[in-house]
Amino acid sequence: MFTKQLLTLAGALSLVQAKTNPQQTYTPAEIAAARASVLPYSPVSNVRGLAFDRFVDIWIENTDFETASLDPNFAKLAKEGITLTNYFATTHPSEPNYCASASGDNFGMDNDDWHQMPANISTIADLFDTKRIAWGEYQEDMPFAGYQGYSYSDSDANQYMRKHNPLVLFDSVTNDNLRPRQIKNFTTFYEDLEHEKLPQYMFITPNMTDDAHDSNITVAGDWAGRFIPPLLKNEYFNKDTLLLVTFDETGNYTEPNRVFSFLLGGAIPEHLKGTTDDTFYTHYSVIASLSANWGLPSLGRWDCGANIFKQVAEKTGYVNWEIDYKNVYINQTYPGPVSDNIYSTYSPKWPIPATEGCCTAGHGILDIVKKTYHGLKPTHNYNSPVPYDAASGTNVGIRFSRTVHGRREEGITE
Ligand SMILES: *[C@@H]1O[C@H](CO)[C@@H](O)[C@H](O)[C@H]1NC(C)=O
Ligand SMILES: *[C@@H]1O[C@H](CO)[C@@H](O)[C@H](O)[C@H]1NC(C)=O
Ligand SMILES: *[C@@H]1O[C@H](CO)[C@@H](O)[C@H](O)[C@H]1NC(C)=O
Ligand SMILES: *[C@@H]1O[C@H](CO)[C@@H](O)[C@H](O)[C@H]1NC(C)=O
Ligand SMILES: *[C@@H]1O[C@H](CO)[C@@H](O)[C@H](O)[C@H]1NC(C)=O
Ligand SMILES: *[C@@H]1O[C@H](CO)[C@@H](O)[C@H](O)[C@H]1NC(C)=O
Numbered sequence: 001m002f003t004k005q006l007l008t009l010a011g012a013l014s015l016v017q018a019k020t021n022p023q024q025t026y027t028p029a030e031i032a033a034a035r036a037s038v039l040p041y042s043p044v045s046n047v048r049g050l051a052f053d054r055f056v057d058i059w060i061e062n063t064d065f066e067t068a069s070l071d072p073n074f075a076k077l078a079k080e081g082i083t084l085t086n087y088f089a090t091t092h093p094s095e096p097n098y099c100a101s102a103s104g105d106n107f108g109m110d111n112d113d114w115h116q117m118p119a120n121i122s123t124i125a126d127l128f129d130t131k132r133i134a135w136g137e138y139q140e141d142m143p144f145a146g147y148q149g150y151s152y153s154d155s156d157a158n159q160y161m162r163k164h165n166p167l168v169l170f171d172s173v174t175n176d177n178l179r180p181r182q183i184k185n186f187t188t189f190y191e192d193l194e195h196e197k198l199p200q201y202m203f204i205t206p207n208m209t210d211d212a213h214d215s216n217i218t219v220a221g222d223w224a225g226r227f228i229p230p231l232l233k234n235e236y237f238n239k240d241t242l243l244l245v246t247f248d249e250t251g252n253y254t255e256p257n258r259v260f261s262f263l264l265g266g267a268i269p270e271h272l273k274g275t276t277d278d279t280f281y282t283h284y285s286v287i288a289s290l291s292a293n294w295g296l297p298s299l300g301r302w303d304c305g306a307n308i309f310k311q312v313a314e315k316t317g318y319v320n321w322e323i324d325y326k327n328v329y330i331n332q333t334y335p336g337p338v339s340d341n342i343y344s345t346y347s348p349k350w351p352i353p354a355t356e357g358c359c360t361a362g363h364g365i366l367d368i369v370k371k372t373y374h375g376l377k378p379t380h381n382y383n384s385p386v387p388y389d390a391a392s393g394t395n396v397g398i399r400f401s402r403t404v405h406g407r408r409e410e411g412i413t414e
Contacts, residue, residue, distance in 0.1 A: 104301030108336015146180030
C-alpha cells in the first residue's frame with residue numbers, strides 16, 4: 001500500500017496523515033521506513049504561568065482509589081506532593097476519558113472503539129497554540145512519532161494502544177503537518193529531556209503493562225517508582241513543574257468514579273508537601289487549570305465550568321464549587337454521536353459548545369469555537385462544575401454551592 005513514495009518526506013507525511021481504520025496494520029517495512037523518515041518535532045517555549053511553568057499529566061489505568069492509595073510506591077510518591085481526595089474520572093471505559101482530557105467532552109463515547117473526532121472539535125493543542133506554549137505527548141512503545149495505527153506491539157503482549165492516546169483521536173490534530181510529530185514515544189522523551197527540548201505541557205502514557213491495564217497496581221507502582229523520582233531530581237525537568245499522577249477511571253463501575261490522584265513537582269510549595277486537598281475535581285479541571293495558569297481561553301465544553309486546582313484558583317481569585325457527594329458516581333456516559341448503546345434519547349448530533357461567557361479560567365472562549373458555533377444553542381449547561389445531561393438523566397440531582405464575596409450561590413444538575 002505505501003510504496004516507494006515512503007522514501008520522500010512528502011510520502012512519509014502522507015503515511016502519518018493517512019486516514020486509518022481499526023483493521024489497518026502497518027508492515028514491519030512500513031514501520032521501519034517511517035522511523036527513518038518521520039522526524040519527531042520538539043518545539044520549546046518559556047511562557048510563565050501563575051502557579052507552574054510546566055505541566056506533566058501521567059495516566060495509569062483502571063484502579064479503585066483505595067487500591068491505588070495502598071500501593072507502597074504510589075503512597076510514597078503521593079507523600080511528596082498533594083493528594084487530591086475528590087478527583088473524578090468522567091465515565092467508563094478508558095477511551096472516553098482520554099478523549100475528555102484533550103477536548104473537554106467525551107461526546108457520548110461508552111466504548112473503546114476506533115474513533116476519529118471531526119475537524120471542528122478543538123482541543124488543548126489549539127489553546128496552547130494561541131500563546132505558542134509548546135505541547136507534546138509521550139506514548140510508551142509507540143513505534144514512531146505521529147503513528148496512527150490502532151495498536152502496536154513487537155512482542156506477544158499488548159504495548160501501545162491508540163485508545164490511550166488523547167490527541168491522536170482528533171482530526172484537528174492529525175490533519176496537520178507538524179502536530180502529529182509532537183506525539184512521540186519514550187525514546188524521544190529521554191532525548192528531549194537530555195537536549196532540554198521538553199514541551200511545557202506533556203501527556204504521558206506508559207505501555208499496557210506499566211500502566212496496570214494488563215497487569216496490576218504493583219507493577220504500575222514499580223514503574224512509577226522507577227520513572228518519576230529521577231525526574232524530580234532533575235533540575236531542568238522539575239523547576240516550576242507540576243506533575244499530576246492520576247487514573248483514567250476506577251476499576252469497579254458501580255462505585256463512585258473517584259480516582260487516586262496526586263500533584264508533585266518543583267511547583268509545589270514546601271509547606272504543602274504531604275498534604276491533601278479535598279476540592280472536587282474532574283479530568284476537565286486539568287484543562288481549566290491550564291487555561292487559568294497560562295491565561296488561555298476555554299474550549300467552551302465541560303472545562304468551562306470545571307473547578308480549578310487550588311494553587312491556581314488562589315492566584316486568580318476564582319472560588320471553586322463545593323459538591324454534595326450524595327449520588328455522585330460519574331460512572332455513566334450520556335448519549336452522543338459516538339455512543340454504542342442505543343438509548344431511547346439517542347442523539348447522533350455533535351454537541352454544540354458554549355460560545356459566550358468567561359468560564360472558570362476567566363479568559364473567554366477560543367476564537368475558532370466562537371466562530372464555528374456562533375449563534376447555536378449549547379447542547380449542555382457547560383457552566384456546571386459537574387458534567388451532566390438532563391435529557392438522559394445522567395449525573396442529575398447533584399447539588400453544589402459556594403460563597404463568593406459573602407454571597408452564597410447554589411446550583412443543581414437538572
Ligand atoms: C520512537 O520514535 C522514534 C522517532 O519516530 C523512532 O526512531 C524510534 O524507533 C521509536 N522507538 C521505539 C522503541 O519504537
Ligand atoms: C513496557 O515497558 C517496559 C519499560 O518501561 C518494558 O520493560 C516492557 O517490556 C514493556 N512491555 C511490553 C509488553 O513490551
Ligand atoms: C502483580 O503482577 C505481578 C507480575 O505479573 C505478579 O508477580 C504479582 O503477584 C501480582 N500481584 C498481585 C497482587 O496480583
Ligand atoms: C464493586 O462495588 C460493589 C458495590 O460496592 C461491590 O459489591 C463489588 O463487590 C465491587 N466489585 C469489585 C470487583 O470490587
Ligand atoms: C453506576 O453506579 C450506580 C450505583 O452503584 C449503578 O447503579 C450503575 O449501574 C452504575 N453505572 C454503570 C454504567 O456501571
Ligand atoms: C461539525 O462536524 C460534524 C461532523 O462533520 C458535523 O456533523 C457538524 O454539523 C459540524 N458542526 C458545525 C457547527 O459545523
